[in-house]
Amino acid sequence: MGTRTAADSAAPSRREQILREAARLFAERGFHGVGVDEIGAAVGISGPGLYRHFAGKDAMLAELLVGISERLYDGGRRRSEESAAAGLEPAAALDALIDGHIDFALDDRELITLHDRELDRLRDAERKQVRKLQRQYVELWVEAVRALYPDLTELEARVSVHTVFGLLNSTPHLGGPSSMPDRETTAALLHRLARGALSAAAPGAAPGGSGATAGSFSVAPDGPEVALGS
Amino acid sequence: MGTRTAADSAAPSRREQILREAARLFAERGFHGVGVDEIGAAVGISGPGLYRHFAGKDAMLAELLVGISERLYDGGRRRSEESAAAGLEPAAALDALIDGHIDFALDDRELITLHDRELDRLRDAERKQVRKLQRQYVELWVEAVRALYPDLTELEARVSVHTVFGLLNSTPHLGGPSSMPDRETTAALLHRLARGALSAAAPGAAPGGSGATAGSFSVAPDGPEVALGS
DNA sequence: CCTCAAGGTTAACGCTCACTAACCCGGCTG
DNA sequence: CAGCCGGGTTAGTGAGCGTTAACCTTGAGG
Numbered sequence: 001m002g003t004r005t006a007a008d009s010a011a012p013s014r015r016e017q018i019l020r021e022a023a024r025l026f027a028e029r030g031f032h033g034v035g036v037d038e039i040g041a042a043v044g045i046s047g048p049g050l051y052r053h054f055a056g057k058d059a060m061l062a063e064l065l066v067g068i069s070e071r072l073y074d075g076g077r078r079r080s081e082e083s084a085a086a087g088l089e090p091a092a093a094l095d096a097l098i099d100g101h102i103d104f105a106l107d108d109r110e111l112i113t114l115h116d117r118e119l120d121r122l123r124d125a126e127r128k129q130v131r132k133l134q135r136q137y138v139e140l141w142v143e144a145v146r147a148l149y150p151d152l153t154e155l156e157a158r159v160s161v162h163t164v165f166g167l168l169n170s171t172p173h174l175g176g177p178s179s180m181p182d183r184e185t186t187a188a189l190l191h192r193l194a195r196g197a198l199s200a201a202a203p204g205a206a207p208g209g210s211g212a213t214a215g216s217f218s219v220a221p222d223g224p225e226v227a228l229g230s
Numbered sequence: 231m232g233t234r235t236a237a238d239s240a241a242p243s244r245r246e247q248i249l250r251e252a253a254r255l256f257a258e259r260g261f262h263g264v265g266v267d268e269i270g271a272a273v274g275i276s277g278p279g280l281y282r283h284f285a286g287k288d289a290m291l292a293e294l295l296v297g298i299s300e301r302l303y304d305g306g307r308r309r310s311e312e313s314a315a316a317g318l319e320p321a322a323a324l325d326a327l328i329d330g331h332i333d334f335a336l337d338d339r340e341l342i343t344l345h346d347r348e349l350d351r352l353r354d355a356e357r358k359q360v361r362k363l364q365r366q367y368v369e370l371w372v373e374a375v376r377a378l379y380p381d382l383t384e385l386e387a388r389v390s391v392h393t394v395f396g397l398l399n400s401t402p403h404l405g406g407p408s409s410m411p412d413r414e415t416t417a418a419l420l421h422r423l424a425r426g427a428l429s430a431a432a433p434g435a436a437p438g439g440s441g442a443t444a445g446s447f448s449v450a451p452d453g454p455e456v457a458l459g460s
Numbered sequence: 461c462c463t464c465a466a467g468g469t470t471a472a473c474g475c476t477c478a479c480t481a482a483c484c485c486g487g488c489t490g
Numbered sequence: 491c492a493g494c495c496g497g498g499t500t501a502g503t504g505a506g507c508g509t510t511a512a513c514c515t516t517g518a519g520g
Contacts, residue, residue, distance in 0.1 A: 014497090029350060032262035035477060045498070048479070052497055057478065116403065117347055120259060155411055156419060159404060163423050166400025167393045173346065174392055181385055189386060192434070193393050193427040200426020201419065244467090265507060275468065278509070282467055287508065462520095469514070476507090484499070490492090 015053050017043050019067075022060045027110035027172075031061055031118045061118060062126040068111045069133035075100050076140045090148040094198070095191070097144050098168075102190050105171045106183060113172045138162070151202045160201040164194050245283050247273050249297075252290045257340035257402075261291055261348045291348060292356045298341045299363035305330050306370045320378040324428070325421070327374050328398075332420050335401045336413060343402045368392070381432050390431040394424050 012020075021042035025034040036057055037047045054060050079100050083093035105112055119130060141161040146152055152160070168190060174180050181189070242250075251272035255264040266287055267277045284290050309330050313323035335342055349360060371391040376382055382390070398420060404410050411419070 030260070030262065030348075032260065033351075036479085037477085046500090048500090049498055051479075118260075121263070155409075159410065159416065159419060160423060162404055163397045163400045163420065166403065167397040167427060170393045170396025173396065174389060179385075180389065186389065188433070189389060189431065190393065192430045192432075193390060196430020197397060197423040197427040200422045200429070203418070203422070266509085267507085277470090278511095279468055281509075464518095466516090467514105468516100469512100471511085471513100473510080474508095476505105478503105478505090480503080481501085482499100483501105485497095487495095489494090 014043070018050060018053055019060065019064060023064055023110050023114060026061065026064070026118060027113040031057075031121050058121070058123065061114075062122055064111070064114060065119065065122060065130050066126060066133075068108075068115050069130045069137070072101070072104060073133045073137040073140075075104070076137050080140050080144065090144065094144045094148050095195075097141055098191055098194050099187075101165075101168050102187050102194075105168050105190070106187060109172045112169050116169065138165075145198055145201075149198070149202055151204060156201055156203070160198055164197055167194060167197060244273070248280060248283055249290065249294060253294055253340050253344060256291065256294070256348060257343040261287075261351050288351070288353070291344075292352055294341070294344060295349065295352060295360050296356060296363075298338075298345050299360045299367070302331075302334060303363045303367040303370075305334070306367050310370050310374065320374065324374045324378050325425075327371055328421055328424050329417075331395075331398050332417050332424075335398050335420070336417060339402045342399050346399065368395075375428055375431075379428070379432055386431060386433075390428055394427055397424060397427060 018039065022034075022039050025039060025042065028034075036050055039057075039060075040047045040050050050060075054063075076097055079096040080093065083096050088096075119127060122130065138158065138161055141164075142154070142157045145157045145161060146154075149157070171190075180186050248269065252264075252269050255269060255272060258264075266280055269287075269290075270277045270280050280290075284293075306327055309326040310323065313326050318326075349357060352360065368388065368391055371394075372384070372387045375387045375391060376384075379387070401420075410416050
């Protein structure tokens with residue numbers, strides 16, 4: 001391993017600078033669409049100078065993707081543990097997960113893009129590592145969702161969680177800030193969308209956990225509330 | 231362009247065979263990750279034989295992407311027009327759009343993957359064409375959504391539609407049929423999730439944002455009673 | 461039978477691009 | 491001052507790959 005763990009956050013430290021620029025370029029034009037010379041140029045050095053910091057182009061991608069998955073999973077686990085420790089109700093625990101993911105999706109849109117676009121360019125070892133972290137992250141969500149909506153089957157919960165990831169991860173497609181409300185408003189909207197989707201996942205048409213906390217569902221002041229009964 | 235319109239559906243006609251295999255391979259390993267020799271091998275001919283049918287590798291991708299966007303938009307427009315002609319209520323019109331998109335997402339998962347992964351590999355002309363079709367398709371949805379939820383601002387509706395696309399288009403990430411219910415069940419679940427998300431888009435109560443109590447976010451209790459299927 | 465076109469084949473070319481080799485230089489440290 | 495070493499540099503190399511060239515086969519038509 002490198003002698004350097006990712007501890008220094010104060011100084012951008014070249015290495016991190018390279019990673020940041022590489023992430024941006026990879027997300028913009030794809031892993032194969034970016035040459036090492038470009039990455040070098042983006043940080044002021046030229047071409048093969050990168051090999052003083054990384055074993056190769058693949059290594060950069062690997063470090064990026066593993067880092068992303070770790071950040072996502074660790075963040076999710078931390079939040080889940082905090083929720084459990086604080087004895088929060090299931091709805092609040094799920095909200096914490098959602099907010100964490102939204103922060104990530106809004107702050108690191110490029111990483112989101114990379115994460116599900118270039119996974120298969122990795123070597124077997126690293127790809128398995130990333131997949132494992134992804135599975136664990138999904139597991140956190142599935143547990144949180146099923147705690148709130150116990151009527152969901154395992155499979156339904158899993159599919160729902162995946163699609164909600166798709167929903168939240170669509171931020172890169174939203175275009176520049178010109179076509180998006182300000183950050184806080186967007187985050188709130190994303191949160192409502194995600195919660196709305198999950199609350200409708202149960203086939204019974206009666207969303208809302210029958211569990212301990214069925215209470216907190218109040219809303220829709222001017223809700224359209226279509227009586228859709230055809 | 232080609233003298234051949236897409237009329238012959240009876241005979242796979244080599245050309246379409248090539249397109250189908252190319253789509254599969256591109257989706258699997260990315261445009262740059264697939265060589266022409268592989269595409270040729272997939273249809274039983276080898277390498278440069280493809281150039282009897284296409285001007286180049288780019289041309290295959292272009293035809294695929296333009297075809298996808300056209301199919302999506304045309305299908306959506308047809309359904310919208312039918313809904314309007316039949317005098318259906320807004321909810322039913324939106325349901326029609328959702329079902330159309332779900333059919334597409336379930337039947338042509340690879341095309342979905344290509345559609346938002348390799349768009350930037352196109353020449354300016356074709357990329358603009360695809361983007362235009364995409365915009366028009368989004369417009370259909372935005373109109374349908376706002377007809378049903380008039381309280382949504384234009385921006386909110388647009389963002390919500392994009393995220394719902396992200397939700398529906400996440401089917402490729404769901405893994406094989408082993409990790410998915412049967413088609414009909416999955417379609418119904420996706421429909422509920424999409425409707426649930428959209429029904430929660432309107433800013434209900436406190437946009438307290440990140441914060442505070444999670445409960446204030448929640449969602450209309452009786453969400454979409456999906457009138458699906460029949 | 462000759463021709464012609466459609467649809468293949470293999471060989472080769474040329475370019476891009478990741479990576480290596482060889483060299484260089486400034487700043488610590490002994 | 492010597493000497494190492496981290497971090498650059500430029501030139502070169504070799505593989506991969508899209509594309510072209512030249513040639514071959516088959517079947518239909520006058």
